[in-house]
Amino acid sequence: xxxxxxxxxxxxxRLLGAVLIGGIVGAGNxxxxxxxxxxxxxxxxxxxxxxxYQHYCTICHERGLGYPGTEALGFLYGKDKAALADxxxxxxxxxxxxxxxxxxxxxxxxxxxxxxxxxxxxxxxxSAGPHPAGKK
Amino acid sequence: xxxxxPPGIKREQFAALVADLQKVVGREHVFTDAQWxxxxxxxxxxxTPAELHQPSAxxxxxxxEELQRVLEVARHYKAPLWTVSTGKNFxxxxxxxxxxxxxxxxxxxxxxxxEVNEKHGYAVVEPGVSYLDLYRHLQKIGSKLWVDCAAPxxxxxxxxxxxxxxxxxxYGDHVTMQCGMQVVMADGTIVNTGMGALPGSQTSHLYKxxxxxxxxxxxxxxxxxxxxxxxxxxxxxxxxxxxxxxTFEKESDLHAITEVLRPLKVNMLVPAVAMTVEMLWEAxxxxxxxxxxxxxxxIPDSVRKKMRSDLKIGAWNFYGALYGPPPMMDNTWExxxxxxxxxxxxxxxxxxxxxxxxxxxxxxxKLGAGIPNMTEYSVxxxxxxxxxxxxxxxxxxxxxxxxKQYELIRDRCNKAGFDxxxxxxxxxxxxxHIFCLTFDRYDAKQKARAxxxxxxxxxxxxxxxxxxxxxxxxxxDRIAGTYNxxxxxLLRMHEKVKDAVxxxxxxxxxxxxxxxxxxxxxxx
Numbered sequence: 001x002x003x004x005x006x007x008x009x010x011x012x013x014r015l016l017g018a019v020l021i022g023g024i025v026g027a028g029n030x031x032x033x034x035x036x037x038x039x040x041x042x043x044x045x046x047x048x049x050x051x052x053y054q055h056y057c058t059i060c061h062e063r064g065l066g067y068p069g070t071e072a073l074g075f076l077y078g079k080d081k082a083a084l085a086d087x088x089x090x091x092x093x094x095x096x097x098x099x100x101x102x103x104x105x106x107x108x109x110x111x112x113x114x115x116x117x118x119x120x121x122x123x124x125x126x127s128a129g130p131h132p133a134g135k136k
Numbered sequence: 137x138x139x140x141x142p143p144g145i146k147r148e149q150f151a152a153l154v155a156d157l158q159k160v161v162g163r164e165h166v167f168t169d170a171q172w173x174x175x176x177x178x179x180x181x182x183x184t185p186a187e188l189h190q191p192s193a194x195x196x197x198x199x200x201e202e203l204q205r206v207l208e209v210a211r212h213y214k215a216p217l218w219t220v221s222t223g224k225n226f227x228x229x230x231x232x233x234x235x236x237x238x239x240x241x242x243x244x245x246x247x248x249x250x251e252v253n254e255k256h257g258y259a260v261v262e263p264g265v266s267y268l269d270l271y272r273h274l275q276k277i278g279s280k281l282w283v284d285c286a287a288p289x290x291x292x293x294x295x296x297x298x299x300x301x302x303x304x305x306x307y308g309d310h311v312t313m314q315c316g317m318q319v320v321m322a323d324g325t326i327v328n329t330g331m332g333a334l335p336g337s338q339t340s341h342l343y344k345x346x347x348x349x350x351x352x353x354x355x356x357x358x359x360x361x362x363x364x365x366x367x368x369x370x371x372x373x374x375x376x377x378x379x380x381x382x383t384f385e386k387e388s389d390l391h392a393i394t395e396v397l398r399p400l401k402v403n404m405l406v407p408a409v410a411m412t413v414e415m416l417w418e419a420x421x422x423x424x425x426x427x428x429x430x431x432x433x434x435i436p437d438s439v440r441k442k443m444r445s446d447l448k449i450g451a452w453n454f455y456g457a458l459y460g461p462p463p464m465m466d467n468t469w470e471x472x473x474x475x476x477x478x479x480x481x482x483x484x485x486x487x488x489x490x491x492x493x494x495x496x497x498x499x500x501x502k503l504g505a506g507i508p509n510m511t512e513y514s515v516x517x518x519x520x521x522x523x524x525x526x527x528x529x530x531x532x533x534x535x536x537x538x539x540k541q542y543e544l545i546r547d548r549c550n551k552a553g554f555d556x557x558x559x560x561x562x563x564x565x566x567x568x569h570i571f572c573l574t575f576d577r578y579d580a581k582q583k584a585r586a587x588x589x590x591x592x593x594x595x596x597x598x599x600x601x602x603x604x605x606x607x608x609x610x611x612x613d614r615i616a617g618t619y620n621x622x623x624x625x626l627l628r629m630h631e632k633v634k635d636a637v638x639x640x641x642x643x644x645x646x647x648x649x650x651x652x653x654x655x656x657x658x659x660x
Contacts, residue, residue, distance in 0.1 A: 108176030
């Protein structure tokens with residue numbers, strides 16, 4: 001599914017707020033601008049993002065059997081795009097939004113467990129996908 | 137979501153309170169933005185409006201010293217804090233506070249593994265350490281100690297214990313395996329319980345009871361203090377591990393299974409927290425409802441039969457494991473097998489007998505060896521946008537009680553249009569009957585039905601003499617109200633303790649129905 005279609009679909013489910021579509025995510029102390037046209041992330045950021053991915057995400061989103069996130073996304077996008085590392089259509093804003101707000105069976109991740117800097121790195125890493133198995 | 141204020145605190149005071157918290161932990165660890173920072177501090181699986189549990193802020197101290205200063209700020213403003221650790225207590229409220237406006241005290245940053253004692257078999261952990269964290273750490277250092285984890289591996293070692301959670305190895309009763317505790321009281325005093333009260337103690341995590349009253353239990357499922365460390369006993373890797381599964385053909389076999397199991401449990405021939413699992417739980421982690429049925433209401437028996445056949449599971453499925461040297465396992469298995477073989481239709485499986493793509497078997501096998509995973513969350517994939525709250529009454533280990541509880545829940549569940557999905561976690565002399573009430577988190581009508589059903593179950597169970605061991609934040613008062621023997625003497629005692637140790641009423645008001653004096657209704 002194209003990202004635009006996906007966003008539209010989620011709007012219907014009232015998952016995405018106007019803040020995301022407006023291009024600014026967050027306010028107050030930790031506000032930062034969404035970066036749909038961001039420059040490519042540095043190797044260091046991507047490495048950090050991969051570490052965050054491995055630490056937090058793989059237990060639900062790894063390839064294979066027994067991963068609830070992979071199973072859930074398989075219903076939506078098909079088995080070949082079920083694992084996050086196989087996705088080629090993720091963008092940073094989308095990743096950030098889902099991580100903070102959750103979706104379906106996935107609850108959001110709190111600021112106290114995953115800060116915005118770590119989340120940015122994760123968003124950069126996943127948006128640089130796909131990441132074939134066995135390759136950095 | 138609109139921003140909210142703590143109860144009784146005006147906007148100007150709140151701004152000053154937030155500024156004071158920022159001075160303690162840093163601006164980057166105080167969260168107040170209702171749009172971006174706070175949604176994840178609510179409960180993804182609520183059956184009630186999210187506004188009822190919207191926090192005003194969250195604060196995440198890094199250590200005990202910062203925590204003490206956070207408590208000082210809270211006392212000054214009389215601001216209610218709601219303590220969470222890993223914050224993954226989903227089905228029971230997750231990180232969401234009991235009432236709107238509370239400030240979530242998020243202890244996730246306190247995530248040190250302070251000690252692993254290979255010789256005596258224990259670890260000392262802070263509140264933010266997940267099962268996965270501890271497991272990875274033990275793997276990294278080459279430890280031969282096992283974790284005993286809850287089914288969702290992202291759960292926390294300390295908070296699961298304080299919530300009276302169970303795991304699946306012989307060390308599965310987590311409260312029993314806790315030894316030594318550090319608590320920060322509402323006035324900031326740090327208390328070491330048990331042997332840890334002795335300066336230079338050599339046995340803080342080896343002997344549970346210390347000298348004088350044993351108080352550790354006062355800090356579980358309570359709001360009397362903030363638990364900042366525990367010792368947790370870890371099982372040494374056994375010489376052998378052989379998990380098994382026994383399937384049973386008939387729904388009515390639950391009675392016989394439970395009767396056969398009781399002597400095996402009390403004599404410790406089934407040493408782990410064993411599981412008697414209804415078929416839908418096993419099916420839901422592998423297939424979806426729409427794969428089999430697109431009609432409304434609970435799935436018909438004919439569909440259940442087809443699923444059992446396809447997935448090679450029984451109407452009930454018993455999971456246990458053998459631990460120890462092979463000759464011991466061989467001998468024990470003979471006793472266990474012969475006992476269950478008395479039930480017509482019982483089929484016995486070891487690892488080599490189950491299909492490689494049997495996700496249910498694979499994750500049960502991991503849990504029996506303390507390997508954290510998240511497979512059980514797939515139960516929610518049974519329906520689109522699945523979420524769940526768990527109804528968890530305790531049952532005696534008898535066939536009559538198991539059947540009575542099962543029918544009590546199943547019949548009301550079916551009437552409300554939901555599928556029964558449940559299991560019995562069998563301890564030494566009790567069973568935790570877990571009914572996983574799954575609903576569409578984006579369907580307001582379904583959520584309202586689930587909420588109504590849950591309330592009916594609380595009342596029906598209590599009328600039959602069954603109480604719950606744990607519950608969602610929305611039902612804490614209702615269930616506390618069922619433990620009302622002798623004019624609610626126990627709850628009154630809890631309230632006296634609460635008023636004595638937390639006179640400002642800042643710690644998790646309403647947790648398990650225990651309210652501070654300033655927020656109590658109808659009782660002095």
